[in-house]
Amino acid sequence: MTEPPKPDPDRDPVASGVAFTPRLVTPTGPAPKRASDMVRPDVIEDAALVWRDGVITYAGPAWALPRSDLAADGVEVRVDGAVVPGFVDCHTHLPFFGWRADEFESRLSGLTYRDVQGRGGGIYRSARLLAEAADEKIIEFCLPLAQEMLAHGTTAFEMKSGYGLSVEGELRQLRLARALAERVPQSVSVTLLACHAVPDGWERAAWVDAACRDLIPAAAEEGLADAVDAYVEDIAFGLDDLERIAAAAHEHGLRLRVHADQLGHSAAAEAAVRLGAASADHLNNAGAEGVSALGDGSTVAVLLPVSTLFIGATRPPAQELLDAGAALALATDFNPGTSPCLSMPEVLAAGSALYGIAPLTGLTAATLNAAHVLGMSDRLGSLEPGKRADFVVLDAAEPAMVAYRPGHDPIASVWLGGRPVSPAT
Ligand code: NIG
Ligand code: FE
Numbered sequence: 001m002t003e004p005p006k007p008d009p010d011r012d013p014v015a016s017g018v019a020f021t022p023r024l025v026t027p028t029g030p031a032p033k034r035a036s037d038m039v040r041p042d043v044i045e046d047a048a049l050v051w052r053d054g055v056i057t058y059a060g061p062a063w064a065l066p067r068s069d070l071a072a073d074g075v076e077v078r079v080d081g082a083v084v085p086g087f088v089d090c091h092t093h094l095p096f097f098g099w100r101a102d103e104f105e106s107r108l109s110g111l112t113y114r115d116v117q118g119r120g121g122g123i124y125r126s127a128r129l130l131a132e133a134a135d136e137k138i139i140e141f142c143l144p145l146a147q148e149m150l151a152h153g154t155t156a157f158e159m160k161s162g163y164g165l166s167v168e169g170e171l172r173q174l175r176l177a178r179a180l181a182e183r184v185p186q187s188v189s190v191t192l193l194a195c196h197a198v199p200d201g202w203e204r205a206a207w208v209d210a211a212c213r214d215l216i217p218a219a220a221e222e223g224l225a226d227a228v229d230a231y232v233e234d235i236a237f238g239l240d241d242l243e244r245i246a247a248a249a250h251e252h253g254l255r256l257r258v259h260a261d262q263l264g265h266s267a268a269a270e271a272a273v274r275l276g277a278a279s280a281d282h283l284n285n286a287g288a289e290g291v292s293a294l295g296d297g298s299t300v301a302v303l304l305p306v307s308t309l310f311i312g313a314t315r316p317p318a319q320e321l322l323d324a325g326a327a328l329a330l331a332t333d334f335n336p337g338t339s340p341c342l343s344m345p346e347v348l349a350a351g352s353a354l355y356g357i358a359p360l361t362g363l364t365a366a367t368l369n370a371a372h373v374l375g376m377s378d379r380l381g382s383l384e385p386g387k388r389a390d391f392v393v394l395d396a397a398e399p400a401m402v403a404y405r406p407g408h409d410p411i412a413s414v415w416l417g418g419r420p421v422s423p424a425t
Contacts, residue, residue: 015054018075020062021047021083022397026383027364031372032300032327038364049083053391054417059383078100079393081412084363085346085382086155086390088370091257091281091302093193093335094159095142097174098129100336112120113311113338114235114263122337123197127165130173138176139183145334145342146184151422152343153411155390156186156371157381158331160229162193167215170194172410174224185416187390189374191257192216192225195237208241212248220252221416226375227255227278232268239271246275255375262313273297279373280327283316284308291317295324300373302329303365305350307339318355328357329373330365349406357398362385389418 024047027033031186048065050058051074058069072075103116103125116122130138149157159177164170174192181188194211198204219225228249230242237245242258249256254276260268262282269290272280280286280294281302294301301321308315321328330351333339341347344366351357357365371381380388393412402410414422 011153016052017418018048018050018065018074018076019083019384019391019393020076020078021049022080022328023047023082023399024049024059024383025082025084025360025363025399026059026385027085028382029369030355031381032329032369033364034327035325036321037323038328038361038369039358041360041364044107045325046338047083049383049389049391051404051418054389054419056383056387056389058385079412080397081394082397082399084392084394084399085367086380086392086414086416087153087366088374089149089154089157089331089334089342090329090370090373090380091304091331091333091343091345092158092160093162093333094145094157095138095173095180096126096130096163097133097138097141098126098336099340102127103337107311117197117235123163124200125167126163126336127169127197128294130163131169133391135176135179139180142180143183146180149342150184150186151411152345152409152422153414154186154342154344155392155394155414155416156188156273156374156376157292158189158191158374160191160193161225162196162229162231163191165197167210167218171218171222171224172259174219178224183347187376187380187422189226189376190224190314191227191229191255193229193422194233195230195241197231197236204237204241208237212244214250214286216245216248216254224253227257229257231257231259232261232271233259233263234266237261239268242268242271243275246277250276257260257281257373261287261290263400268293269301273299278375281331282302282307282333283321284313286294286317291320291324291326294321294326300329300369301326302331302373303351303355304331304333304339304347305354306341306347307333309350309354310341311338315355318357322361328361328365329369330362331370345402345410346406348403352403363399389415391415
């Protein structure tokens with residue numbers, strides 16, 4: 001893979017320019033957007049987007065553009081399609097190594113996801129694959145995936161551990177995530193998924209002890225993680241474990257994420273809100289209390305419709321969440337078990353068709369709200385002065401076309417810090 005240079009507005013003063021577009025569509029203002037605010041991003045017809053040194057200086061109607069805003073040495077492009085913020089994929093399980101297509105086939109012939117995991121497959125399989133692979137092999141496997149994400153319009157994303165399944169293994173996976181982050185052009189946030197599966201040979205409570213006593217402090221000390229996640233499920237960890245993980249994360253200044261109510265109902269959604277989590281993710285089996293907590297609280301509801309599709313899970317109460325006033329984000333959950341899909345356009349399509357999420361609501365969920373989940377909404381996630389010029393040019397002037405045409409590649413070009421990075425130039 002050819003690696004585009006990582007744009008850095010501080011070091012790289014040449015990325016200046018203006019793009020004229022028939023339509024610029026972006027959420028604006030404070031994040032996260034809730035419910036009815038999500039459906040109303042700004043839609044500016046005949047717009048100009050201007051950036052200097054990689055940072056947006058103007059986003060508005062072309063007629064109102066002050067000539068002084070144009071840098072003499074910048075690029076000037078006229079595009080036929082809509083300009084929207086780059087997608088922010090706020091929930092992936094990169095870095096991982098290898099695929100699990102045979103498990104997919106087993107599920108199609110009758111096994112459940114729980115059965116596969118119970119036979120030593122699932123997360124345990126990915127943990128073995130990761131442990132057996134050399135660092136450089138893992139990086140070589142993941143780099144083209146990050147490049148493919150970029151080509152699909154993802155300009156920032158999250159990586160998680162959770163396939164390390166030992167203190168050293170988790171720290172190694174976090175170091176690999178940080179190493180990958182150095183080599184991909186996108187902005188990256190790294191999450192320590194401290195409790196994903198109970199490691200072989202451990203009692204659940206003993207692993208949670210080790211995670212709180214050794215793993216979280218070590219990850220924080222080495223600056224390896226920005227957040228801590230836990231998988232609350234009957235085949236994984238309980239609410240009491242989540243409480244302890246949350247306390248340790250808090251003590252070390254790390255944000256909290258929660259895999260909540262995915263395969264069954266565990267009341268993790270309302271626990272996530274109570275514990276001040278940045279997000280509660282999946283939510284397929286969230287109940288009325290979870291919905292109302294997310295509606296009132298500051299935790300973002302991250303929905304992962306392709307994983308729902310892929311494992312045939314119950315649909316989450318997406319409309320109820322919107323009606324309750326929750327802030328929604330959409331992400332891929334990219335991983336080899338429940339969502340081998342890295343395409344945010346596909347996520348938007350599935351979010352609309354499967355969950356009934358309006359296309360413009362989906363756009364807010366996949367950009368500004370997702371950036372908020374990663375703690376990045378001060379610098380990216382929308383096209384506003386002061387933010388990085390991370391944007392996507394669509395191949396149509398109507399952004400609803402992204403959700404309307406599953407399987408179609410709607411991306412004409414991708415720009416990072418004001419530089420065109422895909423297609424490669
Ligand atoms: O978010 N359910 C827990 N973790 C992942 C799947 C991990 C795997 O199967 O490898 C998820 O769906
Ligand atoms: Fe996940």
